[in-house]
Amino acid sequence: MPRTLKIAAAQMGAVHRDSARQDTLSRMIKLLQSASTLDAQLVLFPETAFTTFFPRHLISDHKELDSFFEHGDNLAGSPNTKPLFDEAKKLGIDISVGFAERTADGNGYNTSVYYSASQGEVIAKYRKVHLPGTKEPFENPDAVNQLEKRYFEPGNLGFKAFRAPDLILGAQKKGAGSVQPGMGDPILGMMICNDRRWAEAWRCYGLQGVEVVLCGYNTAGFAPDLWGTRKPMTPKEAEDDAVFHHKLVMQGNSYMNSCFSVSAAKAGLEDGKYDLIGGSCITSPEGHVLAEAKTKEDEIVFAEIDLEECRQGKEKTFDFDRHRRIDQYATITLQAGVVEPELL
């Protein structure tokens, strides 16, 4: 008995520093409607989907900085974002979407939420654990800043998998008379951008039996060669390499954790100058790319998947109970530098 799910990434083209919030919101709603014509049940939007990726800028104007954040815990109620959730409810589509979160005590987080259309509310929240970049801007004026460590605190909600209710039809859910392990609604996990390069994030979800990892991102197409050890690359080659790395970690970690993944980019030339990669894709538990963005614009990437395909890996090659050797892993929970290698 298959457990089918129609799933989509809503890739977004560039959003600029001066883009009107309502315009961006309209684009997102249009993407959702487009996914609806494909009968998508779950749509993933990018990291900081409602605005430009502002951590590339050193912003000293508090009012401007504040305009990129949403306050409090009521994303589905904020006028800047509510229409998207209303549309999701109306269309009966679950959505996951990233935004900059400001808490009541003033902390910032790079956050994503999962909104269940059947429940009519946000049922899960994730805060990005692996913040890249630096706290202080680079001295080199040509360097592109990545100030996530300045604007955000590291995520403090862990990697908590959750079931998305009512996505799997009753007959498929029940199997032949009884609920089997792995049956029921899909087990999902959220991560954000750079998290996808960290095997620890995937494994924390994998240990909870995750079936679909959702990952929105904003990824620069060009990274400076700090050590002068790379072959010189054209901007096009650098961007191709960044897309290669993105797909490599989505495919490799999906395979090693026997799960599907959906990734959604904010892509294109933001703020008229900063190139973000596309490459939004859906990968299988065998590590294959099932669907992939063709553009760097607003685009729906769609696949119909069968969650039962996770079982081959989870119950054989990657049967964690039988094969993991946790007595050998102790150093993983130590910080690098704490570990003194016994080198000759």
Add this chain to the structure above:
Amino acid sequence: MPRTLKIAAAQMGAVHRDSARQDTLSRMIKLLQSASTLDAQLVLFPETAFTTFFPRHLISDHKELDSFFEHGDNLAGSPNTKPLFDEAKKLGIDISVGFAERTADGNGYNTSVYYSASQGEVIAKYRKVHLPGTKEPFENPDAVNQLEKRYFEPGNLGFKAFRAPDLILGAQKKGAGSVQPGMGDPILGMMICNDRRWAEAWRCYGLQGVEVVLCGYNTAGFAPDLWGTRKPMTPKEAEDDAVFHHKLVMQGNSYMNSCFSVSAAKAGLEDGKYDLIGGSCITSPEGHVLAEAKTKEDEIVFAEIDLEECRQGKEKTFDFDRHRRIDQYATITLQAGVVEPELL
């Protein structure tokens, strides 16, 4: 200042259950001599390189089973294996090679050693941690057994990185007057076959600053579809998929740990019936395949690498000290099943 290393995988074609040990040894010596013509400084041989991959058989004859093992700690002194080490010393090439190890107290391990030509001795040993397969044979007579859990104990030596002495020339080693972090002889780590699919193995080495991971393997070209959830595949498609998975984990984990990797297959139709994949390759810290086997026979796969290329990743995207969040990783050292997800 580059830190160059000429490195090779010695892929081996099939070795049969009834192959004469001396014939196999001669092939290995010939491979080493072939690598020497390329000025290779380090050559990796496969897992259980000296014999067929016997764990596919249920072997009840103790004498036959014993014939596949080497006893004690003196691999470089055993008549079955000594000529290879003698040749390595003569040619001035370091080698790493896999074999079935029998300890004094009767335990079996799937082991590899690292022999330093300049030291004239084995300087490091690794015992495979992630044993695949089952302890008992399958009831289905058509199933191909994988009885590593029957014949071997899980490795108990951890993942210990080590430096291979005298491989980097003095001028390259010293840099501009002082030894810098990351300078000096190469930092190596050994893993065996199935270990390469486990991100934990890679991370344990990554945390020690590993620069080259060495991995010998025997990997079946066809794996049974236990759940009937995969698209039906021809043997050729199944083998291509197995090679895809092999390269995916070598590339993905090399990238995520900013290290090179060398992998060496025992390939081809062993025992006249059991197909093993080829695909021996060398990957870069950026996750690219630098060199790759073209056959499923005895073949040298060679690359000249610059260890300094590890620094780009180790000091930026994958700077563990700055970016890892160990407070979020606690579940990784728990066994699956111990972790109760907070699901709806």
